[in-house]
Amino acid sequence: LRNFDRVAEIYDSTRALPEPVMAAAVDALEAELRGAGAVLDAGVGTGRFAAPLRDRGVEVVGLDLSRSMLRKAKGKGLANLVRGDVTAMPFAGRAFGSCLMVHVLHLVDDPLKLAVEAARVCRSHVLSLFEMSDHVTERDEYVRLGLESGCLLDETSEVTLAETAPPSVLKEVAVWASEKSSDEAIGLLADRLSSVTWDVPEAIHGEIIRALRASLGGRTIKSTRTLKLAVRDVEDIAWGALSSA
Ligand SMILES: C[S@@+](CC[C@H](N)C(=O)[O-])C[C@H]1O[C@@H](n2cnc3c(N)ncnc32)[C@H](O)[C@@H]1O
Numbered sequence: 001l002r003n004f005d006r007v008a009e010i011y012d013s014t015r016a017l018p019e020p021v022m023a024a025a026v027d028a029l030e031a032e033l034r035g036a037g038a039v040l041d042a043g044v045g046t047g048r049f050a051a052p053l054r055d056r057g058v059e060v061v062g063l064d065l066s067r068s069m070l071r072k073a074k075g076k077g078l079a080n081l082v083r084g085d086v087t088a089m090p091f092a093g094r095a096f097g098s099c100l101m102v103h104v105l106h107l108v109d110d111p112l113k114l115a116v117e118a119a120r121v122c123r124s125h126v127l128s129l130f131e132m133s134d135h136v137t138e139r140d141e142y143v144r145l146g147l148e149s150g151c152l153l154d155e156t157s158e159v160t161l162a163e164t165a166p167p168s169v170l171k172e173v174a175v176w177a178s179e180k181s182s183d184e185a186i187g188l189l190a191d192r193l194s195s196v197t198w199d200v201p202e203a204i205h206g207e208i209i210r211a212l213r214a215s216l217g218g219r220t221i222k223s224t225r226t227l228k229l230a231v232r233d234v235e236d237i238a239w240g241a242l243s244s245a
Contacts, residue, residue, distance in 0.1 A: 003065075003066060003198075004064075004068070004069050005067060005068040006068075007195075008046065008071065008072050009068075010193060011069065011072070012046050012072070014188060015048070017227070018176055020174070021173075021174040021176055022052070025049070025129060025173050025227055026049065028173045028229050029049065029100065029127065029129070029229070030053065030056050030058060032098070032231055033053065033058050033098055033100070033127070034057075036097035036098050036124050036125070037059075037096060037098070038060070038061055038096050039053065039060050039061070039096060039097060039099070040060075040061050040062075040063060040089075040096040040098070040099045040118075040121060040122065041060055041061070041099075041102075042086045042089070042099055042100065042101050042104060042118055043086050043102070044060075044062030044069075044070070044078075044081065045069045046069055046072035046073050046076070047076045047078045048102070050078055051077070051078055054077075054078060059080075061080040061081075061082065061096065062081045062082065063084055063086060063089060063090075064081070064083065064086075065085055065086075070083060086104060086114060086117065086118075087114055087117055088117070089117055089118075089121050091121045092121070093121060094123045095121050095122070096121055096122040096123070097124055098123075098124055098125045099121060099122045100127045100128075101126070101127070101128045102129045102130075103129075103130070105128060105157040105161060106157040106158075107195065108157075111157040111158075111160055112160070112161060112165065112241060115161055115165055115232065116237055118237075119232075119238060123234065124233070126232045126237060127231050127232075129227065130158045130227075131225055131226065133224070133225050133226075134225075135221065135224075137185070137221075137223070138186050138212055138216055138221075139185070139194060139196060141212055141215070141216065142189050142196055142208055142212060143196055145207075145208045145211055145212075146196070146200055146204070146208060149200075149204050164240040164241070164243075165232055165236055165237045165240030167230035167232050168231055168232060168233050169229070169231035170228060170230050171228065171229045171231075172226055172228055173228060173229050174226070175224060175225070175227075176224070177222065177223075177224055178221075178223050178225045179220055180221050181220060182216045182219040182220070182221050183213075183217055183218060186209065186212050186213055189209065189212065192205070
């Protein structure tokens with residue numbers, strides 16, 4: 001398991017989305033979630049999405065393994081927080097209306113199994129929000145080099161899941177132009193502030209960072225980023241799991 005305790009302090013400042021993108025995301029989530037009962041935010045983290053949804057009157061319960069991330073969420077006034085594993089959720093079947101997962105699917109070994117577990121505890125939909133870029137990012141390149149060295153797992157979780165349990169709704173929530181210093185992005189990876197680096201041994205990590213600096217360092221990286229929302233019916237997930245078994 002990847003322990004997010006080490007990044008709780010800097011998580012919000014390093015993962016922030018532009019304000020209009022965040023607003024569009026919360027609008028889209030609210031439209032899907034409102035009136036469907038309590039929502040489980042599985043892998044709630046610091047409450048980046050749970051807090052604004054709560055502010056819009058959505059009843060949210062947050063589940064996470066990391067004590068420090070949960071402490072941050074609590075600091076935002078979120079009350080219904082549970083410490084536990086998203087792959088074996090401490091909840092009864094159909095306890096929630098819907099389940100939301102943001103940047104969580106790629107952290108588990110089997111995204112379909114996680115989707116099945118999420119579908120078990122809710123009555124209608126499992127939602128996931130994910131980002132795409134039209135450019136290879138420094139993170140993508142780190143993952144590619146890590147895969148080559150044999151010490152990282154493939155991270156195409158949303159794509160893998162779409163093959164077995166295609167979403168009934170797939171929406172583009174926001175598209176925006178991003179301009180970033182590659183050195184800053186490589187610095188975050190070098191300091192192991194991104195979870196993709198956590199399982200990589202020091203020597204290989206050092207080699208990958210040197211390769212990244214040589215190939216991508218010292219640039220301004222312009223890209224078009226897209227935030228997407230996938231909505232899956234619980235029956236479709238169960239069906240996907242059955243047919244891929
Ligand atoms: C990348 S963060 C995303 C947090 C939040 N959803 C967001 O978008 O800001 C992933 C979160 O999932 C949690 N997590 C990872 N694996 C988990 C597991 N097996 N059970 C519970 N939480 C887990 C981590 O502790 C972390 O808080």
